[in-house]
Amino acid sequence: MTVENLKNVVLNEAYKNEDVYIVYVDGALTAFFDDFAKQFPNKFINVGIAEAEAISIASGLALRGKTVYVVGLAQYVTARAYEQVRMDCAYNNANVKIIGFISGLSSCKAGYSHWAIEDINLMSNLPNMTVCCPGSDVEFREVFKYSLKHKGPMYISWNTAKCAMKKYSVDVNKISTIYSGFDFALLTYGVDVSFGIDFCENMIKAGLSPMLLSVHTLKPLDETRINEILDMNIPVITLEEHLYNGSLASKISEIIATRGLRVPFLPIYISDSKFNILGSVKFLRDKLFNVKNIENSIVDFVYQNKNKNKKFRLFYSLHKFDKKGRLIENFYFCGLRLLKKRKKINKDKYKYYLFGFLPIN
Amino acid sequence: MNDEQRIRRVKQYLFQTAQKARVGHIPSSLSSVEIMYVLYNKIANITKNNANDLDRNRVIISKEHARLGQVAVLAEAGLIDLKLLDKFMCDEDSILGHDLYGVVSKRNIGVIDVACGSLGHGLPFGVGLAWDSKYNVYVIVGDGELQEGTNWESIIFIGSKKLKNITIIVDRNNQQIDNYVTNIVDTYSNVARQIEAFGFDVIECDGHNVYELEKAFRIETSKPKCIIANTIKGKDCQFALNEMGFGRFHAAPLSDENYQKVCQGIEVL
Numbered sequence: 001m002t003v004e005n006l007k008n009v010v011l012n013e014a015y016k017n018e019d020v021y022i023v024y025v026d027g028a029l030t031a032f033f034d035d036f037a038k039q040f041p042n043k044f045i046n047v048g049i050a051e052a053e054a055i056s057i058a059s060g061l062a063l064r065g066k067t068v069y070v071v072g073l074a075q076y077v078t079a080r081a082y083e084q085v086r087m088d089c090a091y092n093n094a095n096v097k098i099i100g101f102i103s104g105l106s107s108c109k110a111g112y113s114h115w116a117i118e119d120i121n122l123m124s125n126l127p128n129m130t131v132c133c134p135g136s137d138v139e140f141r142e143v144f145k146y147s148l149k150h151k152g153p154m155y156i157s158w159n160t161a162k163c164a165m166k167k168y169s170v171d172v173n174k175i176s177t178i179y180s181g182f183d184f185a186l187l188t189y190g191v192d193v194s195f196g197i198d199f200c201e202n203m204i205k206a207g208l209s210p211m212l213l214s215v216h217t218l219k220p221l222d223e224t225r226i227n228e229i230l231d232m233n234i235p236v237i238t239l240e241e242h243l244y245n246g247s248l249a250s251k252i253s254e255i256i257a258t259r260g261l262r263v264p265f266l267p268i269y270i271s272d273s274k275f276n277i278l279g280s281v282k283f284l285r286d287k288l289f290n291v292k293n294i295e296n297s298i299v300d301f302v303y304q305n306k307n308k309n310k311k312f313r314l315f316y317s318l319h320k321f322d323k324k325g326r327l328i329e330n331f332y333f334c335g336l337r338l339l340k341k342r343k344k345i346n347k348d349k350y351k352y353y354l355f356g357f358l359p360i361n
Numbered sequence: 362m363n364d365e366q367r368i369r370r371v372k373q374y375l376f377q378t379a380q381k382a383r384v385g386h387i388p389s390s391l392s393s394v395e396i397m398y399v400l401y402n403k404i405a406n407i408t409k410n411n412a413n414d415l416d417r418n419r420v421i422i423s424k425e426h427a428r429l430g431q432v433a434v435l436a437e438a439g440l441i442d443l444k445l446l447d448k449f450m451c452d453e454d455s456i457l458g459h460d461l462y463g464v465v466s467k468r469n470i471g472v473i474d475v476a477c478g479s480l481g482h483g484l485p486f487g488v489g490l491a492w493d494s495k496y497n498v499y500v501i502v503g504d505g506e507l508q509e510g511t512n513w514e515s516i517i518f519i520g521s522k523k524l525k526n527i528t529i530i531v532d533r534n535n536q537q538i539d540n541y542v543t544n545i546v547d548t549y550s551n552v553a554r555q556i557e558a559f560g561f562d563v564i565e566c567d568g569h570n571v572y573e574l575e576k577a578f579r580i581e582t583s584k585p586k587c588i589i590a591n592t593i594k595g596k597d598c599q600f601a602l603n604e605m606g607f608g609r610f611h612a613a614p615l616s617d618e619n620y621q622k623v624c625q626g627i628e629v630l
Contacts, residue, residue: 026505026539029608048508048546049480049537080479109384109450113425113478279452 007032009144010069010099014043017148019065023058025051025072029101051081055096059088062095067148073107074100074116074157078123089153090126096154097147098123103133103157104191104241105270105288108281116157117270121246123155124219131219132172133157135193136164139176139216146172157190164194172217175225181209184235184302187226187248189215192239199295208302215248226255235264235305237298241285244269264305268294364571367437368398372597372627374446375433380620382450385612388595388602390430392568393501393532396590397422397434399574400499400530401472409440412472418496419474423483424503424532426611431473440472481509484529488515491527498527505537507548519585520560528578529556529587532568534594538611553589561587568592598623 014020014036023045024033037044047054051072058068070077077100078085089096100119107114123131130150134140140158147154170176178193179200188196193214200210213229215221229236230252238249249267256263271290278284291297362370371394379387397420401407405418422431432449435441474490477483484500491498502512519527535542535549542549557563562582566573568590577588593599595610601619602610615623 026508026537026545029539046539046545048542048548049505050508050510050546052510076479111478113476278450283452 004032009141010071011036013144013148014069015039017067019067020148021045021058021061021066021068023047023054023061023068023070025049025054025070025077027073027101029071051076052084055081055084055098056088058096059084059092059094062089063092066095068096070096070098072098072100073114074103074119075107075114078116078119078155082122085123085153086126090128093128093152095151098153098155099158100155101158103159105281105284106159106191108284109278111278117241117243118246119155119157120218120240120242120248124246126153128152129219130154130217131157132217133190134216135159135188135190135214136166138167139170139193139214142170142172143216159191164197166197170216173220173222174217175222176214176216177211178214179204179210179212181211182232182234183209183211184237184298185211185213185229185232186237186239186298187213187215187229187252188239189218189248191241195294196239199298202295218248218251221251223255226252227259230256230259230261230263233263235266235302237266237268237301239268239294239298242269243272244290245272264301266291266298266301268297364398367402368395368571369627371398371430371433371437373624374436374443375430376615376620376623376627378433378446378449379429379614381447383614384429384450385609385614386426386429387598387615388536388610389424389426389503390428390433391596391598392534392592392594393422393424393427393590394430394434394596395569395571396501396530396532396574396592397427397431398437399571399578400501401434401438401440403575404578405497405499407440407472409472412440416496419487419490419498421475421477421483421487421490421498421500423477423480423487423500424506425477425480425483426503427501427532435472480506481511484512484515487527488518488524491524494526496526499530500527501530501532503537504531504533504535504549504552505542505545507531507552508537508546516556516559516561523560523585525582525585527585529561529585531556531587531589532592533589534568534592536594536607536611539607556587556589561585563587563589565589565591569596597626 014022021043022033025047026049033044045057047057054070054072055077058070061068077098088094100116103116103119105115105117120131120133123129130152132143132154134143143156147156166178168176168178178197186196186200196212200212203210238252240248244250247269249269253267256265268289268291270288277287286293375390400420405420407417411417422428432441432446436443436446475483475486484502487498487500506512531552533549533552537545539545553563553565562584564577564580564586566577566588568574569592574590595602598615598619601615605613
């Protein structure tokens, strides 16, 4: 989802609908609201650097029957203004839609003060609150349309960094299926949707049949669909740029535990012990998660829990490193022949090793 | 070396670091370089030896976007290792961002007191450091930052408790990320009178003049002191504002062309 898309989607509605107001917290997006602010100076409020005030103002407007969108940095409109969100929006059931942009680790170099890695947990805890985290263009559009009709507080975590442009059908109250395979199920949301699509495409090339699900609505959670997936008894993996508490992983663990299932389950989340580093998103994703390398650990996990009735073949992982020995990219494929066909590969730059065995469908 | 030459060197470090790490926030840093220079070199009496002491004066940069300027000033003054600048906001061993990580004193940067990654935290934090202490606390806040309510809660508190060992320095440059402060919520025009009304002695001075700043710091006042330092955001790279627009000017790194231009500008000074 680019900033341009937000402008088109949000502003088109704001122009059409008399009752839509925008309360904006200062944060490098004013230029996009300029035309709107000139045309409707009363419908666009820039409160400056004051998140708590923004939420309360929005709640006041909402109690007058307006639909109010608060736009601000995800971390600040949730964690910083938490009491205001709790008292003014949630318990009042005020019609305030909070759009928090730059969620997850996207504001990488700015440091942990800017990362929004607890927002889903904080917002899910509140009564009346609907929590959405769209990861692609279509999802954002659908979620936004829903937010206009829905009465009550809503938090939309929105990311400018990575947005999947793949087209698939989206229903806000249901989990979207992007790939419907049967070897393993990957549940994810937000920035990781585009990661999931790339990863699953690689897996399909490698001969696997992955299932990719985008859980864009985290509260209320589509438990029917989750139960269906758990009943398939295939390895289930969750992936999210969020701490464990209150995450999708914790919610699915709860379902597995209460139902007493024996489903192979791999939750991938940000472990909450090592906040003494910063750097690019790629670097942080390698260091901060509870697994060392996301792709490799998923493949490993699927292999360990493989279906024993199936045949398997050799599976390779090819890694490219930079001068300092840091991982730049990696590919997956089966059989050594493929490797030999790639003439351009410089052996010094790449390392490949046998990864395991994967099923032939 | 005189002050002018030393500040020129600070700015060289600042630009080199920013260019190496490809990070922005240069204009915010340039706006308060002289204030931080005066504080660390002439006023606060922080040395390498007492850096990790509990009992010493404190300097808090509450406007966290000036972190780059702060490390440049500290490196020039010899309070942190020059090599640390190479690690500014980079992968692997990076330790310096908007906020600082882990136990700072273990990383040879004990001189940096508080990690303020989020606006409006430094001043209340400073009140805690100054309360029931004979040491002085200096807090630099931005004029845009004053839109956060917590600052005013502290200003009311300091005024009513007559806390005299905390000094507020307002870096008054009339710019925040999106526009001029006056165009958004005006915490620029009347800030001196507003703070004065809460029981402060307010001194206004040129925030880029080392002599004036030092004088302002040394003046004895009967009430808690607030220094309004009038500054220019991005003093040596203002020409980039039109080209980059407000948001990018605030947060994005300079283009190579502009960097060359800035380097020439500093040497001419």
